[in-house]
Amino acid sequence: MKSFLELAQARQSDRSFEPGRTIERDVLERIVEAGRLAPSACNGQPWHFTVVTDSELLPQVGKATSSLGMNRFVKDAAALVLITHEPTNITSKLGCGIKDKDFPMMDLGIASAYITLAAEDEGIGSCILGWFDEKKIKQLTGIPEKKRLMLIVALGYAAKPKRKKIRKEWSKVVSFEKY
Numbered sequence: 001m002k003s004f005l006e007l008a009q010a011r012q013s014d015r016s017f018e019p020g021r022t023i024e025r026d027v028l029e030r031i032v033e034a035g036r037l038a039p040s041a042c043n044g045q046p047w048h049f050t051v052v053t054d055s056e057l058l059p060q061v062g063k064a065t066s067s068l069g070m071n072r073f074v075k076d077a078a079a080l081v082l083i084t085h086e087p088t089n090i091t092s093k094l095g096c097g098i099k100d101k102d103f104p105m106m107d108l109g110i111a112s113a114y115i116t117l118a119a120e121d122e123g124i125g126s127c128i129l130g131w132f133d134e135k136k137i138k139q140l141t142g143i144p145e146k147k148r149l150m151l152i153v154a155l156g157y158a159a160k161p162k163r164k165k166i167r168k169e170w171s172k173v174v175s176f177e178k179y
C-alpha cells in the first residue's frame with residue numbers, strides 16, 4: 001500500500017486514457033465518496049457530484065470539454081465527475097463576507113483533489129478540467145442553468161507512463177517561521 005506522500009507523488013494529470021475500458025461502478029463510487037468526505041469551510045459541503053458514464057452521454061459531454069486544442073484526450077475518459085457549486089451554509093457565507101474569501105471555490109478544489117487521489121489509490125488515472133463549455137454540459141446533463149459547473153474530473157485507465165513532476169523548487173515555495 002502506498003503512503004500518502006507516495007500517492008501524492010504518483011498522482012498526475014493523465015491526458016491519455018485506454019479507449020473503451022470502463023471503470024467498475026463500485027470503484028467509481030469509492031472515488032466519489034472521497035470527494036464527499038472532503039473538508040469544507042464550516043462543513044458547508046457546497047457541491048454536487050454528477051458522474052457521467054453512459055456510453056451515449058459520455059462522448060457528448062467529453063466533446064464539450066474540448067476546444068482550441070484543449071482536452072482532446074477527454075474523448076477516451078471512462079467517466080467524468082462534474083462538480084457543481086451548490087449553496088453553502090450561512091456560517092460559511094458569513095465567513096466569506098467577513099474575511100473576503102471565496103471558501104466554496106476552495107472547497108470544490110479540495111473535493112476535486114480528494115477525487116484524484118482516491119482515483120490514484122484505485123489505480124485509475126485522472127485529470128481535473130477547468131476548461132469546458134459549461135452551458136452545453138449543463139444542457140446535456142440537466143444541471144440547472146443558474147448553477148455553476150466549476151470543475152470536472154476526467155477518469156480512466158492511464159495509457160501512458162508516469163512523467164517526472166515539474167514543480168517550483170522547495171526553497172522558492174516553502175519557508176519555516178517567516179515568509
Ligand SMILES: Cc1cc2nc3c(=O)[nH]c(=O)nc-3n(C[C@H](O)[C@H](O)[C@H](O)COP(=O)(O)O)c2cc1C
Nearest residue numbers: 011012013014015070071127128129130131132165
Ligand atoms: C483548477 C484546475 C483546472 C485544470 N484544468 C485543466 C484542463 O482543463 N485541462 C488539462 O489538461 N489540465 C487541467 N488541469 C491540470 C493541470 O494542468 C495540472 O494539474 C498541472 O499542470 C500539474 O500537473 P500534474 O497534475 O500532472 O501534476 C487543471 C488543474 C486544476 C487544479
